[in-house]
Amino acid sequence: MQILRIFDTLTEKEKEIEVSGTIRMYVCGVTVYDESHIGHARTIIVFDTLRRFLESQGRKVQFIQNFTDVDDKIINRAKQENATASDISSKYISHYFDDFDRLNIKRADIHPKATEHINDMINLIKDLIDKGYAYVSKNGVYFSVGKFKEYGKLSKKKIDDLLSGARIEVDETKNDPLDFALWKFSDEEPKWPGPWGDGRPGWHIECSAMSLKYLGENFEIHGGGRDLIFPHHENEIAQSESHTGKQFAKIWMHVGMMTINGEKMSKSLGNIKSVKYVLDHWGPNIIRLFCLSGHYSKPIDYSEELLRENIAKWRQVENCYFELILAEGQGQTDEVQKIISETKKEFDEGLESDFNTPMALSAFFKLVKEINRIAAAEMLTQSISKIVVPEVEKIFETLGLKIPKISEDEKSTITELIRKRNMFREQKQYQEADKIRKQISEIGITLIDHKNRTLWMKQEKIGIES
Numbered sequence: 001m002q003i004l005r006i007f008d009t010l011t012e013k014e015k016e017i018e019v020s021g022t023i024r025m026y027v028c029g030v031t032v033y034d035e036s037h038i039g040h041a042r043t044i045i046v047f048d049t050l051r052r053f054l055e056s057q058g059r060k061v062q063f064i065q066n067f068t069d070v071d072d073k074i075i076n077r078a079k080q081e082n083a084t085a086s087d088i089s090s091k092y093i094s095h096y097f098d099d100f101d102r103l104n105i106k107r108a109d110i111h112p113k114a115t116e117h118i119n120d121m122i123n124l125i126k127d128l129i130d131k132g133y134a135y136v137s138k139n140g141v142y143f144s145v146g147k148f149k150e151y152g153k154l155s156k157k158k159i160d161d162l163l164s165g166a167r168i169e170v171d172e173t174k175n176d177p178l179d180f181a182l183w184k185f186s187d188e189e190p191k192w193p194g195p196w197g198d199g200r201p202g203w204h205i206e207c208s209a210m211s212l213k214y215l216g217e218n219f220e221i222h223g224g225g226r227d228l229i230f231p232h233h234e235n236e237i238a239q240s241e242s243h244t245g246k247q248f249a250k251i252w253m254h255v256g257m258m259t260i261n262g263e264k265m266s267k268s269l270g271n272i273k274s275v276k277y278v279l280d281h282w283g284p285n286i287i288r289l290f291c292l293s294g295h296y297s298k299p300i301d302y303s304e305e306l307l308r309e310n311i312a313k314w315r316q317v318e319n320c321y322f323e324l325i326l327a328e329g330q331g332q333t334d335e336v337q338k339i340i341s342e343t344k345k346e347f348d349e350g351l352e353s354d355f356n357t358p359m360a361l362s363a364f365f366k367l368v369k370e371i372n373r374i375a376a377a378e379m380l381t382q383s384i385s386k387i388v389v390p391e392v393e394k395i396f397e398t399l400g401l402k403i404p405k406i407s408e409d410e411k412s413t414i415t416e417l418i419r420k421r422n423m424f425r426e427q428k429q430y431q432e433a434d435k436i437r438k439q440i441s442e443i444g445i446t447l448i449d450h451k452n453r454t455l456w457m458k459q460e461k462i463g464i465e466s
Contacts (some may be wrong), residue, residue, distance in 0.1 A: 001173075003016045003017070003352065004016070004017045004054070004205075004351070004352045004355075005254070005353060005354055006221070006251050006354055006355060007297060008250075008251045008252055008253070009154060009229060009252040009253070009254050010154050010252045011207060012249075014354055015066060015250070015251050016056065016345070017221070017251070019222065019353075021060075022059075022060045022061070022062050023059055023062070023220045023221065023394075024060045024061075024064075024215040024216070024220050024221070025047070025050075025051065025059070025061060025062065025063050025064070025215075025219070025220060025221040025222075025223065026064045026065075026066075026207070026211040026214075026215055026218035026219065026221070026222050026249070027043075027047045027063070027064070027065045027108075027223045027224060028065075028066065028207055028224035028225075028228055028232065029046070029065045029066045029068065030067065030068070030069050030074055030092075030096060030130075031074065031110070032067050032068065032069050032088070032089045032092035032096065032209045033070050033073040033074040033077045033088060033092065034037045034077070034092060035087070035092065035095060035099075035274040035275065035276060036092075036095070036096055036099055036100070036271055036274065036275045037265060037272045037275060038258055038273045038274075038275060038287075038302055038436040039225065039257060039258035039265055040078065040225075040276050041099075041100075041103060041126065041274065041278070041287065041291065041368050042255060042258050042291040042300065043223075043224065043255040044065075044100060045103065045287070045288055045291040045292065045400070046103045046291070046292070046296045046355075047063075047065075047132070047223050047253075047398060048106055048355075048400055049105065049288075049357065049398065049400060050253075051063050052106065052354055052397065052398050052399070052400060053351050053355075053398050054189070055158060056394060056397065056398045059349075061255065062109055062214075063106075063108045063109050064108055064109060064110050064111075064112065064210070064215060064217065065108040065111055065112065066112050066113070066114065066206065066207060066210050067093055067096075067113045067114070068087075068114050068198050068203065068206060069085075069087070069089035069113045069114050069115050070085065070089075070094070070114050070115050070190055070206075070455050071203060074088050074089055075188075075190070078446055079112045082137075084189070084396065085189070085190045086115075086190070086192075087296055088273070089115075090116075091295050091296055093113075093232045095276075098276075099275040099276055099279065100166075100273075100275070101186050102279050102284055103275065103279065103287060103288065103400075104400045104401075104402055104451075106286070106400075107256050110214055111212065112210045112213075113211070114201065114206040115190070115208050116247050117210050117213065118192045118201065119208070120209040120210070120213050120438075120460070121182075121183075121201045121205050121206065122194055122195065122308075123206060123211040124208060124209050124212075124243055125141055125183055125201075125205065126195065126196075127147060127243050127422065128182065128239060128242060128243060129141065131242065131243075132144075132147060133147050133148065133181055133239070133242040133267050134239075134245075134286060135175065136196045137173040137174060138173040138185075139173050139174075139181075139184065139197075139198060139321060140181050140182070140183045140185045140197055140202075140328065141181070141182045141183035141186040141194075142175070142180065142181055142182060143180050143181075143182055143235070143239055143250065144175060144176065144179055145159070145176060145178040145179050145180070145238065145243070146159075146175075146178075146179075148177055148238040148241070148242055149208045149233070150237075150238075151212060151238050151240075152234065153176075153234075153237070153316060154229060154230070154233055154234045154237055154252060155229050155230035155233075155305050157179065157230060157234070159387065162178055163177060180202060180231065181202035181205075182201070182202050182205045182207075182239070183199050183200075183201055183202065184199050184200055184201075184202060185197045185198065185199040186198065186199045186200055187453045188440050189220065190426060196408060203232065203334070204231070204232055204235035204236055204239065205239060205250075207232070207236050207254075207308055208239050208240045208243070208248075211236075211241060211249075212243075212244070213274055214389075217244045217248075218246050218247050218249070219247070219249055219250070220249070220251060220252060221249065221250070221251045221253055222236075222248070222249035222251070222253070223252075223253040223254065223255070224254060224256065224363050225255050225257065225258055225268060226255065226256055226297075227257060228253045228254070229254055233252065234403070236248065249409050253296075254296045254297065254398075255296050255297070256294075256295075256296065256297055256299040256300060258298070258299070258300055258301075258302055259299055259301045259302065260273065260301065260302045261301070261302075261303075261336065265302075270399040273302060280463050281462075281463045282307050282311075282462060282464060283460050283461070283462045283463065284402065285314050285401050285402065285460055286307055286310045286311055286314060286462060287307075288399060288400050288401060289299055289310040289314065289361070289401070290306060290307055290310050290319050291352050292351055292357040292358075292360075292361060292399065293306070293310070293357070293361065294358060295354075295357070295358060296355055296357065297354075304464075308462075308464075309388050311364060311462060311464075311465070314458065316365070316369070316372060317365075317368050317401075317403075318371050318403065318457050318458075318459055318460070319372055319375075319448065319457060320367075320368040320371045320375075320392070321403050321457070322381070322390060322448070322455060322457035322458075323371065323372065323375040323380055323448065323455065323457075324371065324384075324385045324392065324455065325385065325387055326456075327378055327380045327381055327382045327385040327453045328381070329382055329383075330381055330382065330383045331379065331380045331381035331384065331409075332383075333383050333384055333387055334385045336387055336388060336449055337387060338375075339367060339370050340367070340387060340388060340391050342363075342366040343363050343364070343366065343391065344363070344391065346359065346360075346363035346366075347360045347363040347364060347395065348360075350362075350363065351382065351398075360399075361399075364395050364399075367388075367391075367392070367430075368393050371388060378451055378452075386459045403458075403460075404444070404458045404459070404460055406458055410443075410458075413443075414440065414443075414445055414456055417436055417439060417440050417452050418436075418440070418447070418456065421433045421436035421437060421440070421447075421454070422454060424436065424437070440456070444459060444461060445457070445458055445459075446458075446459050
């Protein structure tokens with residue numbers, strides 16, 4: 001593996017990831033008060049693919065992704081539904097795993113929940129108070145932004161500008177309007193006993209406590225959506241570096257927002273697309289291809305036209321794969337060796353250069369097109385297949401794509417149906433042959449007629465085509 005470079009939001013430069021040792025990665029997860037949406041999916045798909053690529057190159061990755069399961073939004077939802085906050089968070093954590101397992105997202109090594117780490121947060125807050133970075137007020141414990149001289153270094157916001165223009169929670173008990181809550185006093189559930197009074201943690205302290213606990217100080221990558229740069233990640237840096245006296249994360253990697261028809265997704269506009277909705281309509285492979293089709297750092301617009309384009313590309317991939325696994329005979333492989341070498345080089349170089357997934361996908365689709373051309377020319381052999389299949393399957397694994405599996409029973413059934421169809425065609429009983437073709441189609445199989453034989457492929461069922 002060459003050196004992997006990622007654009008670091010903090011320094012505004014591409015930074016190299018160390019070539020030895022474990023890559024420790026913390027990605028801010030969802031606040032579990034509602035269904036996850038396609039914007040969440042894009043961020044998670046990007047980091048899942050980054051993890052897969054690092055692992056494909058022999059790197060060990062320690063991947064942590066949290067759940068925020070205590071938050072005002074969760075508490076408000078619980079009140080609306082006459083339920084407990086725990087009921088709401090448990091329900092949507094379960095839905096999260098249902099959705100993201102279907103999206104072929106590898107589960108994190110640990111999915112820590114905020115509510116399981118209250119003591120870690122309390123200890124961190126205690127230390128910040130002891131060091132003079134935090135103070136107790138009438139409403140809770142606050143971080144003193146003015147004490148952290150580098151505040152604003154991630155978002156490039158100046159304190160004077162923030163004071164005049166930012167949306168700041170009004171609280172006259174704070175020493176400074178910019179100070180943010182580490183612990184909120186509360187008499188209502190959920191609450192925990194704290195040294196300063198009963199209450200619950202602020203949002204930002206959760207990720208600092210959990211990332212430091214599981215990954216230690218100065219870990220390799222901290223990631224999330226661009227909407228988290230300020231205030232969440234800015235505040236994480238302030239409290240974490242005040243606690244440790246060291247740089248918090250080596251690289252800050254942020255994924256661009258998902259828009260719909262050029263507008264930000266929002267409940268008020270009614271344009272939020274849940275992960276379940278897009279999965280039911282488009283399936284996991286199309287969504288992954290779509291989310292990786294633009295550079296991770298740029299916004300991407302949810303467009304049915306672009307999603308449909310990816311269906312056409314995926315059908316070409318399916319055709320390529322089944323042509324390869326059903327290929328027969330021996331033949332010349334020099335040309336294919338060259339194509340594979342070029343594909344590997346371009347694919348890896350794309351991902352090593354600030355995780356350029358469009359470049360990597362371009363290399364992959366070029367390979368697919370070339371194999372389909374060779375197959376159409378009746379020149380695809382088992383010799384070629386043995387060279388190409390391992391590379392195609394490695395790309396599938398890296399990009400998190402999955403071809404539908406075929407059982408041995410299904411293979412036998414398909415083979416027998418094709419034998420019957422060929423027999424009817426030889427006997428010029430085309431009506432009967434068409435009936436067999438229809439029967440084959442109904443079990444999700446598409447036939448590929450060649451000059452001397454008929455191949456088949458199992459296509460992913462995509463809801464929008466139904």
